[in-house]
Amino acid sequence: MRIPFNQMQDVLYKLFVKYKFTEDKAKLMAKVYAESTLSGVNSHGINRIPSFIEYIENGLVKVDAEAEKVESFGSIERWDGHFGPGIINATKCTNRAVELAKHNGMGLVALRNTNHWMRGGTYGAQAADANCISILFTNTQPNMPPWGGKDSRIGNNPFIVSIPREQGHIVLDMAISQFAFGKINDYKLKGEKLPYFGGWDDNNELSNDPEKILLKERGLPIGYWKGSALSIILDMLATLLSAGNSTYKIGLKEFETGISQVYLCIYPEIFNDKNLQQKLISEIIDYTHDVEPMTPGDRTYYPGERSSLTKAKNLKLGIPVNEGIWQKIIALSI
Structure with missing residues (x-):
């Protein structure tokens, strides 16, 4: 409908x-x-x-709670989300990272004790609307095995990069798993198989069956061992910078809550070459668009x-x- x-x-x-x-x-x-x-x-x-x-x-999401600053180190700040709604906390921390970037050229807010921010690209677009480049990421509950392991020990830790552009912002929004688990559930609701392998089934075999993958939440990292390593690094950074919970600590709880996130913004106008920046971005986009598609009638796209x-x-x-x-x-x- x-x-x-x-x-x-x-x-x-x-x-x-x-x-x-x-x-x-x-x-x-x-x-x-x-x-x-x-x-x-x-x-x-x-x-x-x-x-x-x-x-x-x-009681896992506190309706009246929201993020507040707890430590400041110049252009870097630590915030505590007090288990408030992820969308409210993420919006507030993105705005603060933008403010820091416009004052210092670059600003970073590390947030702990928050809840799921839903679509991470929302905050990449928010930063781009404010004319800032952004690099944002979050850790999650364990939902992927580290490469070579059987049980989930690492998160699919969504990773966002955005670049402001007059003709339409570039917004990369991706989980470190081949498919976000919400997307896998989408396929389940539709009664469809995934187009590619998305995780492991009970027999430790790669599968494209959403129900088999969701049974134990053992997702497939992007790039196999490379995605596994990237997930671990993002978890380390989010945990260290925020002084918050790691995927390990989040996994000790029954539900995914108290996660850690990073909001890094850069203000590109400090370089005083805005026209050159837009020209360089357009060159890259035009070059990647100008390629013969593998499937007739198809085409290529930039992120977002x-x-x-x-x-x-x-x-x-x-x-x-x-x-x-x-x-x-x-x-x-x-």
Whole structure:
């Protein structure tokens, strides 16, 4: 089924107000969830709402809490999220990293004790809208085996890089697993197999069956052993910089909460060559676009380009959502 963007945003706003969020926070979260779904990322948009409400009801997300600065080291700051909503905390920390970057050329906020930020690309786009380059990442619960191991010990630690661009921002938003687990669940909801291997089944064989992969959450790292190493490094950086929980500590809990994140922003206008920067980016994009596709009628894309096209299409036609998920949300909002 397809839902108009404004209708989805209104329903979500009413739902969050019902769960005692202030009007401003309810508007922000409704906007972020709806825009993620509008861009085709249902896995970290509308599909996450029921589990987010469950986290609130279980006391894992503190409705009234939000991030605050606890230590300052010039252009680097440590913040504590106090287990508040991930979207509220992430928005606030991105804004602060932008402020630091515009004052110092570069700014870094390391956040601990927060909750899932949902779609990480949201904050890459937020930084780019403020004319900043960003490098953002988070650790997670254990959901991938370290290369050569059987059991999950590392997280798929989403990694975001954004670059502002007048003709459309570049926004890389990727998990360090071949498929984000929300995306794997998308395929499960559709009753479809993954197009490529996405993790291991009970027989320690690589599988493209969502149900078999989700059974024990043993995802496949991107680049095999290289992705495994990258996951470990990102976890180390997020933990050390924030003085927060590592994937190991997060995995000791029943639910994924108290995660650690990094928000690094760079203000490119300090270089005073904005026209050159845009020219160089366009050269790279034009060069990668100008290639014969392997599949006739197909084409190549820069990071974030597909999402922009999907967003425009869904604004016009309505946002495709799983009917069962939508009915759950309607029931919760009443």
